[in-house]
Amino acid sequence: MSISKRPSPITPTVDFDLDGIQHGHLRLPWSRDESAWGSIMIPICVIRNGEGPTALLTGANHGDEYEGPVALFDLARTLKPEEIKGRVIIVPAMNYPAFQAATRTSPIDKGNLNRSFPGRPDGSVTEKIADYFTRHLLPLADIVLDFHSGGRTLDFLPYAAAHELPDKGQEKACFDGVAAFSAPYSMRMIEIDAVGMYDTTAEEIGKVFVTTELSGGGTISAHTASIAKRGVLNVLKHAGIVSGAPEIEATQWLDMPSSDCFVFSEADGLLEPLKDLGEKVSRGEIIARIHPTGRTGTAPSDYRAALDGVLAARHFPGLIKTGDCLAVVATLTEGP
Amino acid sequence: MSISKRPSPITPTVDFDLDGIQHGHLRLPWSRDESAWGSIMIPICVIRNGEGPTALLTGANHGDEYEGPVALFDLARTLKPEEIKGRVIIVPAMNYPAFQAATRTSPIDKGNLNRSFPGRPDGSVTEKIADYFTRHLLPLADIVLDFHSGGRTLDFLPYAAAHELPDKGQEKACFDGVAAFSAPYSMRMIEIDAVGMYDTTAEEIGKVFVTTELSGGGTISAHTASIAKRGVLNVLKHAGIVSGAPEIEATQWLDMPSSDCFVFSEADGLLEPLKDLGEKVSRGEIIARIHPTGRTGTAPSDYRAALDGVLAARHFPGLIKTGDCLAVVATLTEGP
Amino acid sequence: MSISKRPSPITPTVDFDLDGIQHGHLRLPWSRDESAWGSIMIPICVIRNGEGPTALLTGANHGDEYEGPVALFDLARTLKPEEIKGRVIIVPAMNYPAFQAATRTSPIDKGNLNRSFPGRPDGSVTEKIADYFTRHLLPLADIVLDFHSGGRTLDFLPYAAAHELPDKGQEKACFDGVAAFSAPYSMRMIEIDAVGMYDTTAEEIGKVFVTTELSGGGTISAHTASIAKRGVLNVLKHAGIVSGAPEIEATQWLDMPSSDCFVFSEADGLLEPLKDLGEKVSRGEIIARIHPTGRTGTAPSDYRAALDGVLAARHFPGLIKTGDCLAVVATLTEGP
Amino acid sequence: MSISKRPSPITPTVDFDLDGIQHGHLRLPWSRDESAWGSIMIPICVIRNGEGPTALLTGANHGDEYEGPVALFDLARTLKPEEIKGRVIIVPAMNYPAFQAATRTSPIDKGNLNRSFPGRPDGSVTEKIADYFTRHLLPLADIVLDFHSGGRTLDFLPYAAAHELPDKGQEKACFDGVAAFSAPYSMRMIEIDAVGMYDTTAEEIGKVFVTTELSGGGTISAHTASIAKRGVLNVLKHAGIVSGAPEIEATQWLDMPSSDCFVFSEADGLLEPLKDLGEKVSRGEIIARIHPTGRTGTAPSDYRAALDGVLAARHFPGLIKTGDCLAVVATLTEGP
Amino acid sequence: MSISKRPSPITPTVDFDLDGIQHGHLRLPWSRDESAWGSIMIPICVIRNGEGPTALLTGANHGDEYEGPVALFDLARTLKPEEIKGRVIIVPAMNYPAFQAATRTSPIDKGNLNRSFPGRPDGSVTEKIADYFTRHLLPLADIVLDFHSGGRTLDFLPYAAAHELPDKGQEKACFDGVAAFSAPYSMRMIEIDAVGMYDTTAEEIGKVFVTTELSGGGTISAHTASIAKRGVLNVLKHAGIVSGAPEIEATQWLDMPSSDCFVFSEADGLLEPLKDLGEKVSRGEIIARIHPTGRTGTAPSDYRAALDGVLAARHFPGLIKTGDCLAVVATLTEGP
Amino acid sequence: MSISKRPSPITPTVDFDLDGIQHGHLRLPWSRDESAWGSIMIPICVIRNGEGPTALLTGANHGDEYEGPVALFDLARTLKPEEIKGRVIIVPAMNYPAFQAATRTSPIDKGNLNRSFPGRPDGSVTEKIADYFTRHLLPLADIVLDFHSGGRTLDFLPYAAAHELPDKGQEKACFDGVAAFSAPYSMRMIEIDAVGMYDTTAEEIGKVFVTTELSGGGTISAHTASIAKRGVLNVLKHAGIVSGAPEIEATQWLDMPSSDCFVFSEADGLLEPLKDLGEKVSRGEIIARIHPTGRTGTAPSDYRAALDGVLAARHFPGLIKTGDCLAVVATLTEGP
8 A cells, every 4th residue: 555655734742752741732734614724632651761662552542432542641650761672662542633522433523443544644634643543653652552441332341452464473472462462351252344443553553552442332431441550661661662561461362263253133122131241141042022111011132152252342422323342252262 | 499390301101000011212302513403321221110109210320330230121121010009200310411421410400409409490401300200200209218329439348328307207218228238238328418419308308218339330240230139129129129038148337437437638649548448447557548640759648437347438540539438437336 | 561661782774664665674783793783684674665565575584484584685676666556675584594594493592583472672683673573563563474385304295374363354364365365275273372472462462464384495496486476466465455365276274183293203313205295195004114224124103184184284304303393284275 | 438347345135147036135234332353234126037138226316205115115026937938136225324323424434335336345335335336336227217205305297217328229128128117207418427326337337227206205105105115016017027017107218407406595584386287387487486584574595497398396495505406407308 | 761660580598688798699590402491500799898878899791701700700700798888789790691601692582781771580591691680689789890801702901981971960970980990091981872771771770880992802801801900909999898999090092082983894805904002093004904804915994083082992803894893993091 | 746637527508718897606416415416505606808917806805705706796897898908807707605604614515715716626516616626717817806894703904015035036026016915004914824724726737826904893884885896997907908008006015924923822711902904002001801700800811012013814703712813913024
């Protein structure tokens, strides 16, 4: 894929090569009816202390996922330059317009940032952000940690994850990062559709890439916040940027072996879950029902697991539409 | 308060005096741009078997609360006339337009049904629904069970509840109903503002009234669905409509002794909870932080408990606005 | 019903007592975000030639009905003072904001003008318009002709109509007006809900009131425009304002004997009509089907006539919702 | 035109090669704020009985046109595998999101499906649907019947139609299909702008392509539904898929010889038609007027036919804007 | 007019009787889909130093007027308790939701605060705010200064103003306040429609009430900000709350003798002003033109002054609608 | 940059080669839900009198800028063919949909016309307009005058301007046009981002191009209208199309030497300007403050000039957002 040579319209107000800590913005001009010469100001923090590896840490790739932003706003406020060796680049809310709107996609262009990579400097606002990461931030990084959760419409078991990759050395480095993150669950993922993902863009240029799903529903708990905060520090320790060993707890490895993992709704209605996240399910077992809502007395439709495993993700809102992913069943494994 | 004598525009398609089971609608004419002679059709189920008490069971008084609708659509489909003595009237989604829209209030008139009582036959759509309950359904009932949860923006410990009432006999009957429901928690509530509530309207005409808060966030789990389904059957058994004794489990009684229970946000920002629902908190302890989101490196504001107790409710979305209720701390008690 | 004594905020730019023709406005102040000191300017035409009766002619009581506005804008442009005796007051678009928006109700306050009478001088914009008609225009009139059609969501056989009234002399005068209008069909109407109607307000103060339904769908044809143009001239001739005898054509009298006339949808779906307007139908005959649209191969639901007669009105859009009026069956009669 | 090689994101839940009848969906993943892992489920029916030709039958290419969906939902429910030889593929609502919204274009991306061909697998939702037809469904077909009507803003005489084509053998086969459809009118069309049309895409790969315009206004009548139902069966008989001869009725052939057919509005206002569909018009004759609506007493503007013929199409809503097509005049001919 | 006895739902977080300076909020509960237990937090500042008169200072009664908020946020930040005698209550943005939205009326209920007095404790959000001022804040005040400007759609000469009042002593006190404010212009106003105004409510309970119009257009300049800042200090000095004499500059007194002052548009179009604010105009002189915008070459309509005077106010946006106030011509006078 | 060969969908209703004056439209087909066969009709006027140079005069490139449209609608109505030699092409409102909506960008596609050049014949509506100017109108022109003002969100000193160009002869011709226009100020501009501009497209094909900024705020004054009207006549005289010498008044030349000219907001809040347009400022001087609006008593942030000069432009609305351009400081020079 050829990448346009036109310069990015984004101007950083930080200098990536300075030692110390800087709190600034990525300024993206956004001319609109409400402000002819307005801009989007994406917060960024750069902490540097001499030579060493660079970690690029990101949250709110989807705007309604909160474990990443909480851990990263907190980290940017508390991590001291003298505590690190190398460089940490923190963007707590990548798709900042979506984050401000508390929506998965950008309210400006409905852009799903994680389907907009590698981006375009002359594209939509979301594509311009993707392009800046592709051409300016990813090349600076040795290791990349991108926080996800389920957002307002999905809920996940808390896990860190990496992908199967053609370069097995790179793959191993990624799963080592997952293990270092030390979430309660760890996942080996095969993406159904990896086109346009930040993950893929980073992996294709050889970066060590770790991602997460840490619950969802558009909320955050004290429990999942603490997983995220410990996880990011663990990754920095694993990378040798922060000194000390990662704080490791037991993790359950999971796998998504095929598209049979996914259960899709074939009706509109009221969702009645019969299994909760983390519960074991057997092939053929009913995991949820959908009740028609137009009148009482009509039979619900049943949805069943297609394989043995645990309920790893589920549709979050109480109502569901035809075509929505109702649940994901993952299989239990011993390791990546 | 005088109640208008004008007839309700609502026509039921069921006959409340017939034995057997009927699945029908409350038809409320709604002329609008999209349908000049359209109607709202609120599902209703009436099950009757000879003489006996009448239970009025309702869900989705607020449209984004799901434990009630799931338990009641399920009950209407499975409860047989021969299993009861007396009458059960089930309206699984009182504010049906709000329920269809998955919003707290009605998309038609922004009406909060639980602030619209006693209603008006010539008022807004929501006021017309309230009026029909006030003048036609409540008078039929001996016991009323109205399901609530936190909806999309609040989350609660799962509890059944009743109010302190001037008539102590009525109050005791209500708390007996709460005990029969047998949720994990049971609450004695004093409403800050009881004007316009369904609860108050029912209580003022002497009905036994039981309500609940069974989690929230605009979702439902297998766990909370099972609490709701067991609770409604327990109440019907307690009322003598279904035979057998209620299935009782241990409950923790809670109290909201004053407005000090409520913690309000004084800033817009990103919410970082430090305590989860059900955790014990001490007076003065920090329970959450709000991070400014415009730039990194700025200090969050801290929010503290004003009394000893447990975290009983919390703001659900990851972002919070000035003036939002951030948390409710309830005190532990031995009984109602 | 007591009517507020506060003066109307509406100022006419015409003088109702001047001989000759005046084209002006009813100016209704409307302060809003887009214009702090703005107004709604409702076109009005007054034609007067000495003493004689006054006719008040109105269209677009519902904003998406066009036979009235076409006939009345045309009449106001072509009728000469010297052709009349007495006075003609023409308001081609009563609910002018709705007419401009091509919607049944006002885009400003969602007001259905024909459910807003007698109106309030300090109410919503639509209530202010109703109040001006009630207190200022209706008192000037001897005969009132208010044009209706089905609007965007209903379609009717073309008819003029009047209501059964307690004062049989007034009722006869109204039906004489209907006969003079001379539409292809003539209807004796009993309103299901007459509260808030312009008709009722005019009838209660003793006016001769003629109304119409002249097709619908939010469109107009050359055929129905010619019915409207001939009808209004006929009514003016009948009232002695324009000289000459009404141009009478054959009409079929219809009756709506009970609420069995109305067929309501109990499903959302795709409407397949099996009968067209004006076709005879027998009791029990299927007149339409509703197809579910979520998948192919599911059975449609059938809707049947509840009495013998002709299809007099029908739901217009191709999709239909639960609770919409699907059809009206009227019975054939010999006269009013 | 080069077509992208990237696979379509659409997954069918039917197998096009199985004998018998299948009712399923085309599942198109649609990640959005309301459902992170949601899908659009486009109903599809495949009926197959051994070897033989394949007919591809489609409706709701524009979402507010109903004769096609009614005929095709009905056909999918009633046609038996044993009644055919070969294969029938039925998609009653091609632009399913637009059909659900009752709008011409998709509410998701404002895509006009019939201007989005050949489509793109990585484009907008509407372009993805177009691409699937181009690369997966059209190649399966021998004959294609695509139903159109005027939609909410246009009304047409009921006709089947085909285009003048460079391959005169293909053109004859298409007009033979038009004749077999046997609508009251049959049209030889020259498109003003054929870029992006389904028609053009199908014709360019050599398919026999028949289209229709069967009234409009966003409604459907019993009369036009019966034309559509008879027409589709006639086409299947003509193709040899259903046995028996088409049921032929008299048709009037029409032609649109030049852009003089089209009459455009040059003013905003209230439309007064002076001719109805099917009426003969002479060159220079006034067919409609547009009345200004800001005040009474202003002169309307007149619109005239530019050639002799019949009124074949017209603007449907009662109000009209500058630039809208007010009418189409077609000439009478003896055959295609 | 009787005022409801029900308590206001608003809770202040300041104590009006404490000496010193407090920065707090008026908390108004606002339950809505986005926050079930949310509130509106209206900033308020109370400065008190012993006994003495109370001034109530308000801005953003209309949300898009900025001289008041700038002067009052600045004053609340800079005025020290020790600089005053008595009490100053500052609400820089009365209709706070409108102020946040930069609109004249509230985005919540479209409430125009200055037409919502005396308000209702159980009314809309805007009516609740009005009620709190009527029953809680106005009774505390001796002198009231309410800042206005033209907002986004009007522009005014900068003036302070008071009304003709039945109590001539009160009227004189008000005009003395106007003179003390010392704006470049001073106006004697007769309101066309005083119903629902804050002014009227304050005047009817005998308060000294001073208001302003200080330019407009939804903007603010350094020049008008300085007029506002000097004016409010002058009023506090005049009231004896701040020591020292008001800083007086020359003012031109104006009068609006009748409704002939107002020039209304009778067309939609593009406004071409021929006179600017402050320019002298003569009776009959053209002050502006409105150009039709649908095509070039059409004649504009001319608008003329109906009396001799100066252009005191004008429509601000470049486009204008029928019924908008185009201009106000005021007459020059020697004093109030 | 290659330009697509596909023909423009725009049809002019004028003939550019006829002598005399023609008032017509550029008709751009726009199929949409509200009008299946609708069009956008952009007013255009062509005045021609024999051989001679062609001037292309345009306004409302941004839809909320009014000096251009007023001067050009006025010119098209008053300039006679016999007064010119050559040809004048007038498009008073280039982005006509934006002009009708009173917004900077098009309400149809949010297109900023001045960032959409050279355009695409198969792109969005705004890109189609740009393409028509690029391929059809600009090639006809010898000199181009494109009017701008600040629009609703910016305000400028009134100036004409041209750009530094690689071809110094062309540059001189442009600045000669600026001098001939004779606004109170004249500017030498270096665009920060010239991609997509009409200016750049015209300059790259060698045209003499003059632009303006003539105040702003979404309004127009008598003063700035007279500058625009005199300026356009001056340019026509300078080009030899209208006879006589330009009417020259004194102008102050300005320069924008670097991006230090621009002052950007780094906070949301209430803007308090301390300098007005045209006032001199010194490097380091505070020119404005931004007050936080959530509570009183918080410190505003100060914004300072980065160089010596005059305030040449400013943010217009009273509220400001992070990233908005707050002010532009230009330096005083002796000439271009």
